Amino acid sequence: MTTLLDVREIHTFIGQFHILEGVSVSVQTGGITVLLGRNGAGKTTTLRSIMGLLAPTRGSITFDGAPIHGKRPHAIAQMGIGYVPEHRAIFKGLSVRENLQLAERQRGDYARKSAFIFELFPDLARLIELPGGNLSGGQQQMLAVARALVPDNRLLLIDEPSEGLAPVIIEQLIAAIQRLSDQVSVLLVEQNFRVASKLAQRYVIIEEGHSPISGAMPDLMRDQALVQRYLGVA
Amino acid sequence: MRAQRFSLLAIVGILVFLVGVAFVNSNSPGDFGITLLSGLFQGMLLFLVASGLSIVFGLMDVLNLAQGSYFMVGAYIAYDAQHPGGVIDLMGALPDPNVRFIAAVAIAVASGALLGYMLERGLLRPLYSRPIFQLVLTFGVSLIALEGVKFIWTTTPYSWTELFGVRETFFELFGQRFSTYRLFVVAIGGVLIVAIGVLLQRTRIGIIIRAGVEDREMVQALGINVRAVFTLVFTFGCAIAAFGGAIAAPFLGASTTLGSVFLLQAISVVVLGGMGSYAGTAVGSVLVGLSIAVAQDTAIGTSFAALPSITPMLLLVLVLLVRPSGLFGNTR
Numbered sequence: 001m002t003t004l005l006d007v008r009e010i011h012t013f014i015g016q017f018h019i020l021e022g023v024s025v026s027v028q029t030g031g032i033t034v035l036l037g038r039n040g041a042g043k044t045t046t047l048r049s050i051m052g053l054l055a056p057t058r059g060s061i062t063f064d065g066a067p068i069h070g071k072r073p074h075a076i077a078q079m080g081i082g083y084v085p086e087h088r089a090i091f092k093g094l095s096v097r098e099n100l101q102l103a104e105r106q107r108g109d110y111a112r113k114s115a116f117i118f119e120l121f122p123d124l125a126r127l128i129e130l131p132g133g134n135l136s137g138g139q140q141q142m143l144a145v146a147r148a149l150v151p152d153n154r155l156l157l158i159d160e161p162s163e164g165l166a167p168v169i170i171e172q173l174i175a176a177i178q179r180l181s182d183q184v185s186v187l188l189v190e191q192n193f194r195v196a197s198k199l200a201q202r203y204v205i206i207e208e209g210h211s212p213i214s215g216a217m218p219d220l221m222r223d224q225a226l227v228q229r230y231l232g233v234a
Numbered sequence: 235m236r237a238q239r240f241s242l243l244a245i246v247g248i249l250v251f252l253v254g255v256a257f258v259n260s261n262s263p264g265d266f267g268i269t270l271l272s273g274l275f276q277g278m279l280l281f282l283v284a285s286g287l288s289i290v291f292g293l294m295d296v297l298n299l300a301q302g303s304y305f306m307v308g309a310y311i312a313y314d315a316q317h318p319g320g321v322i323d324l325m326g327a328l329p330d331p332n333v334r335f336i337a338a339v340a341i342a343v344a345s346g347a348l349l350g351y352m353l354e355r356g357l358l359r360p361l362y363s364r365p366i367f368q369l370v371l372t373f374g375v376s377l378i379a380l381e382g383v384k385f386i387w388t389t390t391p392y393s394w395t396e397l398f399g400v401r402e403t404f405f406e407l408f409g410q411r412f413s414t415y416r417l418f419v420v421a422i423g424g425v426l427i428v429a430i431g432v433l434l435q436r437t438r439i440g441i442i443i444r445a446g447v448e449d450r451e452m453v454q455a456l457g458i459n460v461r462a463v464f465t466l467v468f469t470f471g472c473a474i475a476a477f478g479g480a481i482a483a484p485f486l487g488a489s490t491t492l493g494s495v496f497l498l499q500a501i502s503v504v505v506l507g508g509m510g511s512y513a514g515t516a517v518g519s520v521l522v523g524l525s526i527a528v529a530q531d532t533a534i535g536t537s538f539a540a541l542p543s544i545t546p547m548l549l550l551v552l553v554l555l556v557r558p559s560g561l562f563g564n565t566r
Binding site: 051053072073074075077078083085089091092093094098101102103104105147151 | 441442445447448449451452454455457458459460
C-alpha cells in the first residue's frame with residue numbers, strides 16, 4: 001500500500017489563533033481514513049489546509065509524491081482532490097444538474113460519471129432540475145458528495161457528512177461512501193463515532209492542534225480507554 | 235415566494251406610477267411617447283454601466299468606482315475617432331461616416347477592455363484581501379481618468395456633429411418626430427440584456443459566475459481558477475461600460491461630467507435591483523431611466539431643476555425602506 005497524501009507537522013493560523021500546532025496525517029491509497037477528535041480540535045482546519053483554503057505557515061503536504069502546500073485551491077483540486085465541506089456548500093441558486101456540471105474538470109466528466117452517481121444517489125436523478133436550495137439537508141449532502149465524484153478525483157476530503165441528518169439518511173450515506181471508497185481514497189472527518197467505526201479502516205486523532213495518535217480502526221475500537229480519553233465516548 | 239411577489243408588485247407599482255405621471259404631464263400622445271422613449275434610452279445606457287458594476291460586485295465584492303470613467307472614456311474615444319482633428323484620425327481612412335462610427339465604437343470598446351484588464355491585473359489584484367483599499371484605489375483611478383481626459387481633450391464639452399445613418403433619421407408617431415437613434419440604442423440595450431442573461435444562464439462561464447456570486451471559495455475548491463474568471467468578467471464589464479459611452483456620445487456628446495453622473499445613477503440601479511442580481515440590474519436600469527425622464531419632463535417650466543438628479547435617490551430610498559436588500563437582493 002502506498003502513501004497517497006502525506007501531511008507532515010503542519011502549523012496553521014486562523015487570524016491570530018494558532019489552530020494547528022504540528023498535525024501529521026497520512027492517507028494510504030484505497031479505503032477510508034477518519035480524523036477523530038473533539039469539537040474545535042482542528043479537524044476542519046486540517047482539511048482546509050490540505051485544500052489550500054488556509055495556508056499552513058510551517059510543515060509540508062505532499063499528494064502522490066508532489067508537494068502541494070502553498071498552491072492555490074484550484075490547482076490543488078485539479079491534481080485530483082475533491083472537497084465536500086462542512087455544511088455542504090451547495091450552490092442554492094443553481095440546479096442540481098448545474099451543481100454537478102460545474103464540477104467538471106474536463107468536458108464530458110458529468111456525462112461519463114452520471115450513471116455511477118445516480119446509482120449511488122437515485123434521489124438526485126429525480127431532483128435534477130430543482131434548485132439546490134430546494135433540497136433537504138440529506139439531499140444536499142448527497143449532492144455535495146456526488147459533486148466531488150464528477151471529475152476523476154483520487155482523494156475525497158469529506159467533512160462531517162452525518163451532521164444534522166436523520167438516522168435513515170445517515171445509513172444511506174454510509175452505504176454510498178462505502179461503495180465509492182472502492183474507487184477513490186477518502187479522508188473523512190466524523191464526530192459520530194458509530195459512523196466512523198463502520199466506515200474507516202484507519203484513524204488519526206486530532207487533539208488541540210496536534211495529532212497524538214493514529215493507527216488501524218479495529219485497534220482503536222478494542223481500546224475503550226483510548227476512545228474515552230480522546231473522544232469522550234465509549 | 236412572498237418576497238418575490240412583493241418585488242413584482244413593487245416593480246409594477248413603480249412602473250404604473252411613472253407612466254401615470256408621464257401621461258398626466260404630457261400634452262399629447264407624442265409628448266408622452268418622447269418621455270417614455272427617452273426614459274428607456276437612459277435606462278439602457280445605465281444598464282451598460284450597471285451590469286458590469288453589479289456582476290463584479292457580486293463575484294468579487296469589489297465596488298468599482300471607476301466604472302463611470304470607462305463610460306466617459308468610451309464617449310471621448312468614440313467622439314474623437316468620428317470627428318476630424320482629434321487624436322485618432324480616421325477621416326482619411328474611413329470617409330463613410332457609418333463605417334467610421336462602427337470603427338469608433340470598436341476602438342472605444344477595445345480601449346475599455348484594455349484599460350479594464352490593466353486595472354484588474356495591475357492594481358486591483360494585490361488588494362483582494364483589502365476591500366477598503368480597493369474602494370480608495372478605484373476612486374483614485376476615476377480621478378486620474380478624469381484628469382487624463384481633461385489633459386487630452388480639455389474641459390470643453392463636445393457635442394456630436396458628424397452625423398451618420400441612424401443618427402440623422404427620424405420617424406413620426408402620433409404627430410411627433412422621434413430620433414431613430416434613440417430607438418436604435420434602446421434596441422441594442424434590449425438585445426444585450428437578453429444576450430448577457432442567456433450567457434449567464436446557459437453557458438459554463440455563466441454557471442461559474444452565478445456559483446461564484448454565491449460561494450467563491452467552493453468554486454475554487456472545485457478546481458476552477460476564480461481569479462482568471464474575475465479578470466475576464468472585470469474586463470468585460472469595463473468594455474461594456476465603454477461601449478455604453480460610445481453609443482451614448484452621438485446623443486449626449488462627450489463631457490467630463492458623464493463619468494460621475496452615470497456612476498452615481500448606476501450605483502443606485504445596482505442597490506435598487508439588489509447587489510449582485512442580474513435581473514435586478516436590468517429591471518433597476520429601466521426603472522431609474524424612466525424615473526429620470528419623467529422627472530425631467532415634470533421639472534420643465536418649474537423651479538425644481540434638480541428634480542431629475544435626485545429622483546434616482548428618492549426611488550432608492552423608498553425601495554430600501556421597505557426592502558433593505560433591494561428588489562431582487564438576497565438577504566445575506
